[in-house]
Amino acid sequence: MAPKSDVSEERKSQILEAAKQAFSEQGIHKTRMSDIAESSGLSKGSLYWYFDSKDAIILALLDKVFEPEIQEMEALLEDPRSAEEKLLIYAERGGQDIINMLRWMPLIYDFFALAFRQKKIKEYISHYYKKNLALLEILIQQGIDSGEFKTNNPQDAAITIGSIIEGTVMLWMYDPESIDIVQHIKSNIQLLLNGLRS
Amino acid sequence: MAPKSDVSEERKSQILEAAKQAFSEQGIHKTRMSDIAESSGLSKGSLYWYFDSKDAIILALLDKVFEPEIQEMEALLEDPRSAEEKLLIYAERGGQDIINMLRWMPLIYDFFALAFRQKKIKEYISHYYKKNLALLEILIQQGIDSGEFKTNNPQDAAITIGSIIEGTVMLWMYDPESIDIVQHIKSNIQLLLNGLRS
DNA sequence: TATAACTGACTGACTGGTCAGTTTAGAATC
DNA sequence: GATTCTAAACTGACCAGTCAGTCAGTTATA
Numbered sequence: 001m002a003p004k005s006d007v008s009e010e011r012k013s014q015i016l017e018a019a020k021q022a023f024s025e026q027g028i029h030k031t032r033m034s035d036i037a038e039s040s041g042l043s044k045g046s047l048y049w050y051f052d053s054k055d056a057i058i059l060a061l062l063d064k065v066f067e068p069e070i071q072e073m074e075a076l077l078e079d080p081r082s083a084e085e086k087l088l089i090y091a092e093r094g095g096q097d098i099i100n101m102l103r104w105m106p107l108i109y110d111f112f113a114l115a116f117r118q119k120k121i122k123e124y125i126s127h128y129y130k131k132n133l134a135l136l137e138i139l140i141q142q143g144i145d146s147g148e149f150k151t152n153n154p155q156d157a158a159i160t161i162g163s164i165i166e167g168t169v170m171l172w173m174y175d176p177e178s179i180d181i182v183q184h185i186k187s188n189i190q191l192l193l194n195g196l197r198s
Numbered sequence: 199m200a201p202k203s204d205v206s207e208e209r210k211s212q213i214l215e216a217a218k219q220a221f222s223e224q225g226i227h228k229t230r231m232s233d234i235a236e237s238s239g240l241s242k243g244s245l246y247w248y249f250d251s252k253d254a255i256i257l258a259l260l261d262k263v264f265e266p267e268i269q270e271m272e273a274l275l276e277d278p279r280s281a282e283e284k285l286l287i288y289a290e291r292g293g294q295d296i297i298n299m300l301r302w303m304p305l306i307y308d309f310f311a312l313a314f315r316q317k318k319i320k321e322y323i324s325h326y327y328k329k330n331l332a333l334l335e336i337l338i339q340q341g342i343d344s345g346e347f348k349t350n351n352p353q354d355a356a357i358t359i360g361s362i363i364e365g366t367v368m369l370w371m372y373d374p375e376s377i378d379i380v381q382h383i384k385s386n387i388q389l390l391l392n393g394l395r396s
Numbered sequence: 397t398a399t400a401a402c403t404g405a406c407t408g409a410c411t412g413g414t415c416a417g418t419t420t421a422g423a424a425t426c
Numbered sequence: 427g428a429t430t431c432t433a434a435a436c437t438g439a440c441c442a443g444t445c446a447g448t449c450a451g452t453t454a455t456a
Contacts, residue, residue, distance in 0.1 A: 006434095042436080043436060043437045046437075
């Protein structure tokens, strides 16, 4: 028997939460292990009790940030509802997700930049986008089957929708005054659907 | 009078070229001043003769990377040709630009991530995107005037096209096997135009 | 021969990671 | 229920390495 109750999950979570905050505010590189230690309420030594290295913290955090989204998408892929319903759920949830993710965007962009140098990070992000595109493709295919859309290449259309969402976020990030992100994603996709409609 | 012919422009260019290469390959942060010195064929001391700091090199490089594009866009904004001609030029040039920029993408994404922490970098990137959107808006407005397009909001349409291009690059970066970028940008915009067409 | 251009050894601040030692929650024993 | 024991949990001073930036001295050229 363990002579103490196991606090390791709680501690890991404490550390990752502190890292997420610090990385977002100061950037992954500028953040010191001592910063994470301080704001997690633990000592530097404890960080190394739970994680092998700063890199291990970065990877664990990548998982923490993206995993819920990937889970959600996988669940929606399996969901037996109709394309229309799924598309509705996807759009509503997607808009909300972006708003929820906003304060972590600096961290996410650090991940994007790191991905060019760290295979595991690139693989993780690829995995995320592929899930996203697969889901969109199903939605569109179902739209075709129901006679709502007309296109001979649902994969292309999925990529277009995915591009619109990613690109809108990107443009908005660097010009937030002139772009209302949620409204634009909606109207952009509307514009596209005009092109898809039979 | 200068006792030597002025080589400072040439040296600065040498340094920035070496920095561009090194930053792209290893990342801005991992690149050492000594790496830049070595591959520029100068000494570390000389780097500091021409630039105040590593940060100064980063900023000068940002300018070197984006300025030609901004120049091109400004010129095209002033160009008296018709919307159709401009759109054609823009599309062709845009595809080529992406191909030309490919090897510098890791550097560009480092800039994007840095933008969250450095006001000057964010301003520069904003400036770039705003020029881009302004140009697109003009092209679309001219398309409306000529009766080719039908929309009551050319700004929205410009943002949509901009999003498609940026987003396609993004998706392609993390899933290059399943996305043919040039072909997709074309077909994506085509799809959108179907929605715009009167 | 004045000075712009250049060099590279050096410095000092910094930081990821280590480790010898301490604390503490609970188990075992009486 | 007090005492002892154990290992997990924790600490922070320290170390070895790193690197941006400096500067005293050298070289090349007009």
